[in-house]
Every structure is written in C-alpha cells, then in structure tokens.
Amino acid sequence: MTIKTILRYPDPRLHQVAAPVAEVNDVIRELVRDMAETMYAAPGIGLAATQIDVHQRVVVIDVSESRDQLQVFINPEIVLSEGEPTVHEEGCLSVPGIFDTVERPARVRVRALNLDGQGFECDAEGLLAVCLQHEIDHLNGKVFVQHLSRLKQSRIRSKLLKQERDAA
Ligand code: K2U
Numbered sequence: 001m002t003i004k005t006i007l008r009y010p011d012p013r014l015h016q017v018a019a020p021v022a023e024v025n026d027v028i029r030e031l032v033r034d035m036a037e038t039m040y041a042a043p044g045i046g047l048a049a050t051q052i053d054v055h056q057r058v059v060v061i062d063v064s065e066s067r068d069q070l071q072v073f074i075n076p077e078i079v080l081s082e083g084e085p086t087v088h089e090e091g092c093l094s095v096p097g098i099f100d101t102v103e104r105p106a107r108v109r110v111r112a113l114n115l116d117g118q119g120f121e122c123d124a125e126g127l128l129a130v131c132l133q134h135e136i137d138h139l140n141g142k143v144f145v146q147h148l149s150r151l152k153q154s155r156i157r158s159k160l161l162k163q164e165r166d167a168a
C-alpha cells in the first residue's frame with residue numbers, strides 16, 4: 001500500500017473525465033488499497049481516483065466515527081436523486097483550507113460495483129449523500145468550487161496559486 005500525492009486545484013488534471021473500469025481485477029483492488037490509505041492519512045472522508053491522477057471511475061468513502069467502515073464504489077452512477085435540495089458545508093482534499101456551502105439533492109440512490117465486481121445499490125442521505133455526489137463530481141472532472149460564484153472561484157484560484165508560489 002502506498003500513500004499517493006493528491007492533485008491540488010487548479011491542476012488541469014482534476015478536470016479530466018474518468019473512464020469506466022472495464023474489469024474489477026487485482027490492479028483495481030491495489031488502487032483501492034492505495035486510495036484508502038491516502039484518504040485515511042490526509043485525513044478525509046472520501047477520495048476519488050481522479051484526485052491521485054488515476055482517471056478510472058473508483059471512489060472510496062468512510063463517514064464512520066470509528067474510521068473503519070470503508071465503502072468502495074466502482075463505476076458509481078446516481079440512478080435517483082430526490083428530496084429538498086440541502087445546503088452543506090464542503091471541503092476538498094484537492095482544495096486545502098477552502099470550505100464553502102454547496103446545495104445538492106438530499107437523497108441519492110447510487111448503483112456501483114464492489115471489489116468482487118458485483119453490482120449493488122446504495123440509498124444515501126446526510127453526509128454520505130453529500131460525499132457521494134462530491135466524489136462522483138470528481139470522476140466527471142468537476143471540483144466543488146465550480147458550484148460557487150465566478151468571483152469566489154477566481155479568488156480561490158489566485159489564493160492557491162499564490163500558496164504554491166510561496167511554497168516553491
Ligand atoms: O473529495 C475529497 O476531497 C474528499 C472530501 C469529501 C467531502 C467533501 C465534502 C463534504 C464531505 C466530504 C474530504 O473528505 S474534505 C475534508 C472533509 C472532511 C470532513 C468533512 C468535510 C470535509
């Protein structure tokens with residue numbers, strides 16, 4: 001298992017659309033192990049393969065208090081969105097130090113493959129629903145700041161680019 005480098009906004013690779021996983025094999029299972037280790041080390045409660053510059057449709061999530069309930073979603077698809085749109089504060093491991101509110105559907109039904117390549121469905125609400133939508137956005141090349149105003153996006157981009165210059 002390896003802790004991978006997480007791409008930082010506005011890296012253009014974060015806007016690549018991930019490809020469907022053709023076969024759930026040992027390569028994908030190793031990717032999931034690396035993603036999980038990277039997520040727990042960050043620490044975060046979700047991670048999309050896009051964020052470690054692997055453009056395959058794989059997501060890991062752990063919203064448990066005990067941090068030992070890993071959920072794996074391969075080729076996740078939102079098949080149902082319902083409920084009043086809810087506003088939730090979001091952050092992102094690829095946009096360090098930035099938190100803002102995003103409005104999303106309250107409940108989602110997600111269809112995906114598990115690590116055995118078997119199909120399953122997950123009905124999610126609350127933080128899991130927010131995180132699933134956030135991670136599937138990543139697989140579609142969308143970062144949560146793109147839900148904010150153009151002015152906020154511009155200010156966040158400038159702030160993170162300055163941080164990178166200062167760190168160099
Ligand atoms: O995609 C990521 O960068 C992982 C996010 C997932 C997330 C975003 C918004 C709301 C919930 C989860 C990270 O875990 S960001 C760090 C974080 C941790 C706890 C709560 C909110 C954000």
Ligand code: ZN
Nearest residue numbers: 091092093094
């Ligand atoms: Zn994120």
